[in-house]
Every structure is written in C-alpha cells, then in structure tokens.
Amino acid sequence: MFGEIAVLVNPAARGGRSRGLLAPVLERLRRGGAEVSVILGESAEDALERACTAVAEGPDALVAFGGDGLVHLAVQAVAGTEVPLGIIPAGTGNDIATALGLPKNALAAADVVARGRCRTVDAARIGEDEWFASVLCCGFDSRVNERANRLSWPPGMAKYLVAMAQELRSFAPIPFRIDLDGEVIEREAVLVAVGNTRSYGAGMRVCPGALPDDGLLDVTIIDAGPRSRFLRAFPRVYRGTHAGHPLVTMRRARKVTLEAPDVIAYADGERIGPTPLACEAVPGALRVLS
CATH class of the missing domain: 2.60.200.40 (Tumour Suppressor Smad4)
Incomplete structure (x- = not known):
C-alpha cells in the first residue's frame, strides 16, 4: 500500500510487552513507500479525538496496533467512512483480528496492511453513535x-x-x-x-x-x-x-x-x-x- 497510513498505538498492550514490536512493524509498513504517522493519545478520549482527526484527513488506512480495546476505539473513528481499518494484533485476546482471519504474528499482519486488500464487513451500532465489532x-x-x-x-x-x-x-x-x-x-x-x-x-x-x-x-x-x-x-x-x-x-x-x-x-x-x-x-x- 502506497500513500499515507496512520497507526494508532496502545503502548500498554500486553502489559507493555508489545512495545518492542512497534519499530519493526513501522519499518515493514514504510518498506513499500508509504508515509506512516503514529497516533498516541494521552488518554482514550484523546486518542479517539486524534484518530477521528486523522480519518477526516483521508489517509489510505487507519491501523490499530494493540488489542481489542484499541480496535474498538479505531472502529469509532472509521465506521461508516471510506477509510480502511488495519489491525496489528498486539493485545492479550485479539478476538477481532482472529475473526477476520488475520495473522497472529505482528509482522505478518503488517504485510497484510501493506498489501492493501480490502474486505467489507458489518459493524454493530449502539444507539446513535457508538459501534462494536465483536x-x-x-x-x-x-x-x-x-x-x-x-x-x-x-x-x-x-x-x-x-x-x-x-x-x-x-x-x-x-x-x-x-x-x-x-x-x-x-x-x-x-x-x-x-x-x-x-x-x-x-x-x-x-x-x-x-x-x-x-x-x-x-x-x-x-x-x-x-x-x-x-x-x-x-x-x-x-x-x-x-x-x-x-x-x-x-x-x-x-x-x-x-x-x-x-x-x-x-x-x-x-x-x-x-x-x-x-x-x-x-x-x-x-x-x-x-
């Protein structure tokens, strides 16, 4: 995938053990020539606001690097838009990534993002403005x-x-x-x-x-x-x-x-x-x- 990729990061995923994976993942995403930016909020609310701002600017993908909680946050930003969601499973459970058939290995999942092949799936809306994926x-x-x-x-x-x-x-x-x-x-x-x-x-x-x-x-x-x-x-x-x-x-x-x-x-x-x-x-x- 060429173009711009915004990566939403949870540095506390797996109790912080996933931090060492971030640099190799970013390098793998940049290898194909993509411009990669990192979103790291000071809180969940701040991260969501930053993710929504990034999506409004029309990147080629918003990528969640973390577990299901971070994917949930990313879904709030991309649901109903044309911006694809990428997932690098780096949490404890990773049920959403598993349901979508994504690799458990972070670098292999980065390769999936880099290939840029999109699939359209459902999401569930709670009330007027909250979503869930699993x-x-x-x-x-x-x-x-x-x-x-x-x-x-x-x-x-x-x-x-x-x-x-x-x-x-x-x-x-x-x-x-x-x-x-x-x-x-x-x-x-x-x-x-x-x-x-x-x-x-x-x-x-x-x-x-x-x-x-x-x-x-x-x-x-x-x-x-x-x-x-x-x-x-x-x-x-x-x-x-x-x-x-x-x-x-x-x-x-x-x-x-x-x-x-x-x-x-x-x-x-x-x-x-x-x-x-x-x-x-x-x-x-x-x-x-x-």
Whole structure:
C-alpha cells in the first residue's frame, strides 16, 4: 500500500510487552513507500479525538496496533467512512483480528496492511453513535468485567479468573427483557451476548455461528438454572460447544434491545454503560485490510 497510513498505538498492550514490536512493524509498513504517522493519545478520549482527526484527513488506512480495546476505539473513528481499518494484533485476546482471519504474528499482519486488500464487513451500532465489532455482553460476564476492573492484582487474565470466582459466590439470575426485531422475550437469565463475530474474552466462542458479513447479530441467552448446572455448562463456551445445552438459546436478529436492572454492558471488552440499550447490525459499515 502506497500513500499515507496512520497507526494508532496502545503502548500498554500486553502489559507493555508489545512495545518492542512497534519499530519493526513501522519499518515493514514504510518498506513499500508509504508515509506512516503514529497516533498516541494521552488518554482514550484523546486518542479517539486524534484518530477521528486523522480519518477526516483521508489517509489510505487507519491501523490499530494493540488489542481489542484499541480496535474498538479505531472502529469509532472509521465506521461508516471510506477509510480502511488495519489491525496489528498486539493485545492479550485479539478476538477481532482472529475473526477476520488475520495473522497472529505482528509482522505478518503488517504485510497484510501493506498489501492493501480490502474486505467489507458489518459493524454493530449502539444507539446513535457508538459501534462494536465483536461481542456485546450483559449479565454475569459483564459483572465479572466490572469486578475485575476494580482489582489491582493479579495482573493480566488472572485478574478475570479471580473476579469470576468472586462473582460466582454472590451472583443471582437477572430478569431480562430482550427485543429481537420486534419479538419480545422476557425471562431470567445468567447472561445475554450479542455477537457480530463469534468470540470475546480471549477466545470464548459465545456466539459460535456469528459471521461478520451476514447483516445479522447472533444472540446467545444462557437461562437461569442451578448454579452447579451453570458451572458445568459455562466452560463449554470456550469451545463453542454450548449451543445444544438445555439452558442455552441462540437467535439471530438485525436489531436487538436489552433491558435488565443494574446491569452494565460491555462491548469489545470495553465498558459501554447501563441498559436499556439498543444495537443494530449495519451491513458493510467497515472496510478492513484482510
């Protein structure tokens, strides 16, 4: 790819271990003659503002160097525009990159960006102006996220395992109201996940049949049941083999509205806010280098 490439960077990805990859990635991108600039914000808000400014200037690509959280931020800047999104997976989970078939190796992913081949995929819009690319979750998993974000130790994914164990001791089923293209489902559930792609949380295949280019959102509902039954069923989410479990319902819809008391939604691993909220699949909202 010749022209101008803006690279949005999260230097804290993988606890800072990805910093050593940045210089070789930038060199690989420049090898084809591209003019490469680096965007590094002082905060998430500042980084988003800088990314939006860069996209408004019409670069040949905005490239996210980091994990799903940084890709989520980049999606806010490029969704609905003609600027392609490139991804250099340098985070812990990298579920979005995996869903798009991108290499796990950072230099190989840089080669994908340099080739400049675009693919059009869907994104999901929350309300009027927020987007997500992978999975929105509400319930047990989002409460685990809330708890983990309050912990200062242990680091990395271990923090989420500790938070999960703590949440299990006090978790109670949640009364959900779910609107799927006008069909309303009211029931107590443990969690509801809405997927544009199949996985979140570093490989949990919660919506195993989700495709990023079918114009639909996959909805997984795990019903309330005895805690022991949930504990037996939940590990199957990591393999995507929970589809046939009696507690699990899977549906597809273009537009999904969720209501549940005292529940915070997360999307692409990032905190969105309390329900109620509505999300909608927007076909072809993203151009990605893939």
